[in-house]
Amino acid sequence: MTPELPPFYLILDGTTHLEACLEVGLRLVQLRIKDRPLSVIREEIARAKHLCDAYGAILVINDYWQMACEIGCGWVHLGQEDLDHADLTQIRRAGVRIGLSTHNEAELTRALALTPDYIALGPIYETKLKKMTCAPQGLDKIRVWKDRISPLPLIAIGGLTPARLPGVLNAGADVACVVTDVITAPDPVARCRLWLERASEAQYVAL
Numbered sequence: 001m002t003p004e005l006p007p008f009y010l011i012l013d014g015t016t017h018l019e020a021c022l023e024v025g026l027r028l029v030q031l032r033i034k035d036r037p038l039s040v041i042r043e044e045i046a047r048a049k050h051l052c053d054a055y056g057a058i059l060v061i062n063d064y065w066q067m068a069c070e071i072g073c074g075w076v077h078l079g080q081e082d083l084d085h086a087d088l089t090q091i092r093r094a095g096v097r098i099g100l101s102t103h104n105e106a107e108l109t110r111a112l113a114l115t116p117d118y119i120a121l122g123p124i125y126e127t128k129l130k131k132m133t134c135a136p137q138g139l140d141k142i143r144v145w146k147d148r149i150s151p152l153p154l155i156a157i158g159g160l161t162p163a164r165l166p167g168v169l170n171a172g173a174d175v176a177c178v179v180t181d182v183i184t185a186p187d188p189v190a191r192c193r194l195w196l197e198r199a200s201e202a203q204y205v206a207l
């Protein structure tokens, strides 16, 4: 059974701002580090776990599922390409929960067959973070996905801003996941606090 997830989910590319974000109330965070030496990634995961444990926050490790298992993290996030190389049996045996990315019906069918703990749909809007192979999904897709995956939590990701938060939640997303809007803000911690304030008006997902 997936535990309750808070409605705001922040993805960080390192631990620089992590403790300050936890201090202002962040309780669901993904560490998504690309193109760094494995030794650095391992240190960052260990530091993030230490901090998230201290604040009672859920930490999700992107891509590096083996390190997540070794270090004793609670969650991993895997995309469709990651799934081609990941050992889900080993991940589950380590007691690690699994979130999966989806972008279309075929991927959703594949993901559901793997019994994940959450499903992410994206990009809802155009994203500047990375080149996507599909067009923005739009809000209508959120309702379709939620009806397909319920009672699993649905994470909406891609191009989200505080102004777009009510739209994605009203469309049926349980959680809004954000990268660019926070990490490119002049003050990422203040921006994180703003998101937390806006999201606190939403109820936690009852699962």
Ligand SMILES: Cc1ncc(COP(=O)(O)OP(=O)(O)O)c(N)n1
Residues within 6 Å of the ligand: 030, 032, 062, 063, 077, 078, 079, 080, 081, 082, 099, 100, 101, 120, 121, 122, 130, 155, 157, 177
């Ligand atoms: C919550 C969430 N949703 C989607 C992604 C993207 O995962 P993936 O497709 O594997 O791409 P990368 O993030 O690895 O570039 C995510 N990380 N988190």
Ligand SMILES: Cc1ncsc1CCOP(=O)(O)O
Residues within 6 Å of the ligand: 122, 123, 124, 126, 127, 128, 129, 130, 157, 158, 159, 160, 177, 178, 179, 180, 181
């Ligand atoms: C990693 C990823 N997967 C789907 S959208 C996306 C980018 C994140 O969204 P943004 O940076 O626009 O908040």
Ligand SMILES: [Mg+2]
Residues within 6 Å of the ligand: 062, 063, 077, 078, 079, 082
């Ligand atoms: Mg990935």
